[in-house]
Amino acid sequence: MPVSLLFCEGNAGSPDARILGKLLAGRCELRPSGGKYGLGSLIKGARATIGKDAVFGILDRDFPDGWGAPIHSPVPWIASDHVRLGWRWERKEIENYLIDPDVVALALGAQAPPPDDYRCALERARDRLGIYQAARAALSECRRRFSPLSCSFGRARGRDKHPLPDDASEQVCRQGIEECVDAYNSKQSVTVARVSESFAERVPEFAAGGARHAHYLTAFAGKDLLWSLDQDLRDFGFTGVLPFQEKVLMGIQNSADDIGAWLPEWKALQDQVDAA
Numbered sequence: 001m002p003v004s005l006l007f008c009e010g011n012a013g014s015p016d017a018r019i020l021g022k023l024l025a026g027r028c029e030l031r032p033s034g035g036k037y038g039l040g041s042l043i044k045g046a047r048a049t050i051g052k053d054a055v056f057g058i059l060d061r062d063f064p065d066g067w068g069a070p071i072h073s074p075v076p077w078i079a080s081d082h083v084r085l086g087w088r089w090e091r092k093e094i095e096n097y098l099i100d101p102d103v104v105a106l107a108l109g110a111q112a113p114p115p116d117d118y119r120c121a122l123e124r125a126r127d128r129l130g131i132y133q134a135a136r137a138a139l140s141e142c143r144r145r146f147s148p149l150s151c152s153f154g155r156a157r158g159r160d161k162h163p164l165p166d167d168a169s170e171q172v173c174r175q176g177i178e179e180c181v182d183a184y185n186s187k188q189s190v191t192v193a194r195v196s197e198s199f200a201e202r203v204p205e206f207a208a209g210g211a212r213h214a215h216y217l218t219a220f221a222g223k224d225l226l227w228s229l230d231q232d233l234r235d236f237g238f239t240g241v242l243p244f245q246e247k248v249l250m251g252i253q254n255s256a257d258d259i260g261a262w263l264p265e266w267k268a269l270q271d272q273v274d275a276a
Contacts, residue, residue: 095222107251
């Protein structure tokens with residue numbers, strides 16, 4: 001059954017909404033819904049109203065903990081309760097697509113920077129940013145996702161492991177409170193040593209010769225690459241990062257093409273939306 005409603009990040013004028021609005025025009029209703037946090041709850045709420053098989057969402061991938069070579073297809077978005085909510089972009093964020101040499105050339109036409117010069121500028125930005133991307137990935141990996149404070153304690157009982165103390169006295173309850181809070185805090189704490197360890201592990205991946213370095217248009221943050229291109233874009237005749245981004249977005253929106261043909265991942269998303 002095809003998707004009838006797709007939630008996305010951002011507002012109506014965001015790059016996400018503008019690209020998806022063009023890419024999926026006529027396929028489904030697109031509903032920009034602000035930030036990514038809470039997007040899963042919106043999807044589940046809408047499913048309860050209009051049908052489970054018709055409502056999905058798409059959001060940025062961010063920095064994945066593990067790395068595999070790109071397969072040019074969006075990544076399934078599976079919630080912690082194993083419910084399939086939709087997709088994540090394969091690339092780190094939406095800006096990764098706006099700097100792609102193929103997209104830039106097709107969106108800007110004769111106004112596009114010389115292809116070889118533009119790719120060299122991207123590679124210089126990549127080389128400047130590799131270690132910083134490793135630091136960002138380490139911080140992302142070590143960030144503690146919110147988890148609820150347990151409000152029960154005691155011996156696990158039955159098949160569903162229901163906790164209940166044998167002794168429900170005030171003293172035992174005070175001890176249970178202390179243990180629950182200590183367990184919760186231990187899950188939320190982040191140490192410099194742990195992040196530094198993750199950073200050391202990630203540097204070879206993002207530095208020259210590393211797997212993420214080789215696939216930087218997927219693995220690096222598109223916003224970082226874009227802003228690192230600022231002077232190069234001015235040298236190419238643009239007036240900076242934001243005007244360049246706007247020209248690319250306008251070129252996408254005004255194109256007479258089916259932009260699904262521009263990138264394999266865009267075509268894969270179209271196909272999956274049609275067949276979801």
